[in-house]
Amino acid sequence: MALLLFLLLISLFIIGVPIALSLGLASAITIWHGDLSPLLIVPQQLIASVNSFPLMAIPFFILAGSLMQSGGISRRLVDFSNTLVGSMTGGLAMVAIVTSLFFAAISGSGAATTAAIGAIMIPAMLAKGYPGGYTAANQAASGALGVIIPPSIPLILYAIAANVSVGDMFIAGILPGILVTLTLLIFAYFFAKANGLAGSIEKSSWMDVLRAGRKAILAILMPVIILGGIYGGIFTPTEAAVIAVAYSFLIGFVIYREIS
Template sequence: MVILLFVALFVLFLINVPIAIALGLASVIVFIASGQTDLITLPQRMFAALDSFPLMAAPFFILAGKLMEHGGISQRIVDFAKSLVGQFRGGLAHVAIVSCLIFAALSGSASATTAAVGAILISSMVKNGYDRNFAAAVNAAGGTTGIIIPPSVPLVLYGVSAGTSVGALFIAGILPGIMIGLSLMLVAYIISRIKGYGAASEPTNIRKIGTSFKDAFLALLMPIIILGGIYGGFFTPTEASAIAVVYGFLVGIFVYKQLTLGVMRKILVESAVTSSVIMFIISTAALFGMILTREQVPQSFAGLIMDSALSPIMIILLINVMLLLIGTFMETIASVIILTPILLPIVTSIGMDPVHFGIIMIVNLSIGLITPPVGVSLFVAAQVGETKFEGVVRAVTPFLLMMIINVLIVTFFPFLSMGLLQLRQ
């Protein structure tokens, strides 16, 4: 039955059936083939998978991210980042990455981060002599931090799937996200020196930084309120997501005054569509997971790995390679939901903390956002930057290699993920 399950799934993927429908159809095919006709249990299982309080954080953070994206916050974040790093060689490339880091702490989404920052900066970079493909690639690479820097929707889903504290995962994602951002800035600096992009300008001054900080203060305050409230124990991640929506709405409509009725309609429609797609994937993935559990696939796979006499280092390297490959053709959210129950028993059996592994998984899968053929952030950046997908793929390669190095650093230096948690205890 397991073979039939994966063959059916592969065939459905091959004919471009959407992943949520493919997961559900493959599960139903195996369910019927096994001689069971009581199909009423399937929708019950799908509903049970969505009946989760922590899972409610996902649609709220999606809505909060949309409010931030359209509520006048993006430009203020870019201006603040420009005052900090705009004077260095390749300044606008650094501005893009720093802006992505800040916006990631607001949106929880890689595609939203890439779109919001790229819409402002790509055309500006081109006007200032940067290659269009490079400009798009910088924003695509920077946008990957959207699912690493908290609050992150994939981290919420991993926490639900693994039965792990979402708050702990948020804390664990801070240092790796910052490290990845700095490493991407290093790549941008080297390329800018080689290509002659963005000659260094006059150093900034405290007054300029202060002015831009004042303009962006309410935007920068949001992640402090949300994450500080979670870490301080004032509210749960789910409650924080609802607070983020209220905060984003109030700032956008009363302070920046850019949330008109037309904009709100667009925000609500986009948020509803995105949330429904995620929930559909989660519910059908629950059917897929039910069959895997019934056939004891996670236990068998874990036993196969453990009986292979591989060292713990080789096991985690093997898992990293698998995640990198899967991320190239499977959407991040689906990968998290499907793979977590399979891989978590293996890594815990070799002594790895589930929170540490969650960060490893998300950083791995973030690379898939800038890797063809799926490469969601690449498509977004190419569309926003009005350039060809193939050109962005070539330009993003150096950033892609740096991301792979980051995966190894996050894997073998657990203090990056666990350090802040240990200090908190």
Template sequence: MGTVTLMLFGILVILVLFNVPIAIALAAASLLVVLIEGSVPLSLFIQTSFSSMDSFPLIAIPFFILAGDIMSRGGMARRLVDFIQSIVGSLTGSLGIITIIASFIFAAISGSGAATVASIGAILIPYMLKSGYAPGYAASISASAGALGPIVPPSIVFILYAVMSNTSISDLFISGIVPGILVAIALLIVNYFICKKEGFGSLKVALVAKEKVGFWKALNEAKWALLAPILILGGIYGGIVTPTEAAVVAVVYSLIICIFFYKEIKFNDFIGIFLKSSHTSGSVLIFVSAASFFGQILSIERIPQFLADTLASWTTNPLIILLLINIFLLIVGMFMETVAAVLIFVPLLLPIVIPLGIDPIHFGMIVCLNLSLGLITPPLGINLFIGSNIANVPFERTFKYVAPIFGALLIVLLIITYVPSITLFLPNLLGG
């Protein structure tokens, strides 16, 4: 891992410093290394780029994004936001609170951080900007709330981890409930202090109606939106559909509700909805493609194996091993797409932690939470990329607000790492 590794990361850093888009920087750095080093055929770029997207679980992403766009355009997501607003009222940082809670609920529909940011952020970021929130913060809190996607069931990352580790998908889904709530609470606390300090939300802007919507009216209007997570998770838990099939169910359900019940989608709207969903999905999948090729080069150069072996040789203390793995995965999440990271590193790290008595379900939560933080950390930061696009703000202007959010989530990560009962309580209770 000598010259090639330095060359790979050196080129990537230089390109990022010159404001080259992250996806292009990842692909370009990998391609330049392949051309200069010469030991890897150039055709591997095309093969890896296409094969990384030729994945059944990944099909769920564009379908969930489409479902989110339909819900947004058809009034479902708006009614969900109205319902939460009727509960939150005019608390400090109320729009941030609504963003976090709505993202938590929507994560139980989409199973994807990117889809959550694209759907909820598209509704709430414009209102945050009108209410005096800094564009960088509006993008940051939406992106951070979207990081709930990989740890709130039905998480696609959980499914990939379960396949790689031969563990129960149902147990992983159940184990994500309490950590997901802890992450949401941490975001709510940080949102309060930032909004209090910066004075965000001083302008009173109604989200939808000119008059405040009452609780019972908002609940009645939002009942179909609130039913969506129950329908999707119930179908998955009941073994009726796979998560990818559930994404299709979400699309069909949202179409039926928005066309025949809310009656806010017309035939002419479909072109715009499909174009918007295609644009968002394409942006995300380009990241997947570029990051997968970057990860493939890392794998060919045996960088993951070297790091994993080095980690195991330093110590056999479980507490220190978990701390080192956390640091390692946080760095990995900064440069590698979540799916690729799970596929590459889980088989390498599991043989290290299992002999130490660490439960694979608990370790799965550690891995997924670590990599979910990668969604909001540069240079990759897919969620930040989506949020900054919606807020029309440069990527780097989000860093000021992402730093304290990341710090709070890091505390949650350490708590979950060293208190395994938080993760294992519900699976053990229901399983026992």
């Protein structure tokens, strides 16, 4: 039976069948051929594996990230980060890192963070003279903060698989996420200093910071509401994901009016 399962998997992979479908088909055929169990177990296991309330948080956090990108939230986060670190050596790279930190704390997705912030920061960094390889690597590494900083989708998946508290996993991701962010910022500074890459703007005044912060305050408050509600026991991570979607839509559609 093991040999049959292995051969079926290899055959399906070779003809280009998606991995998830290959696993399901190979298992079903092996069960049927070996009369190991009634085939009814296949749909039962399919339903049982996705019938999870915590798993519902994943599509909602992804949708929240998409709404943030189209609703102008990500651009305002970039502007705010620019006033904080944009004037420093390697400022544009640091802006990408800090903005990704903010965005990751809302969307929980590394892919969404990379796409949303990279669409703005990668062209800007290339225009400023940053090497293409470093620009791509910086944004990819910054986007990966979405894997560590809560509310992280991979942490949700791990918590479900290991049967541990999602809230505890989120707490465990805070310090490593901050450490990775600081490491990226330090490397960006020394890389820019070695390559003569100055800051993108003149040093911002406190009024500039406050002005940009006022425009981005609704976006900055979002992770506070989400994580504060989870840690305060007000709602579950899944309910927090739904609130993130509603909040993102409300800001983009009603307040910023950038979602048609």
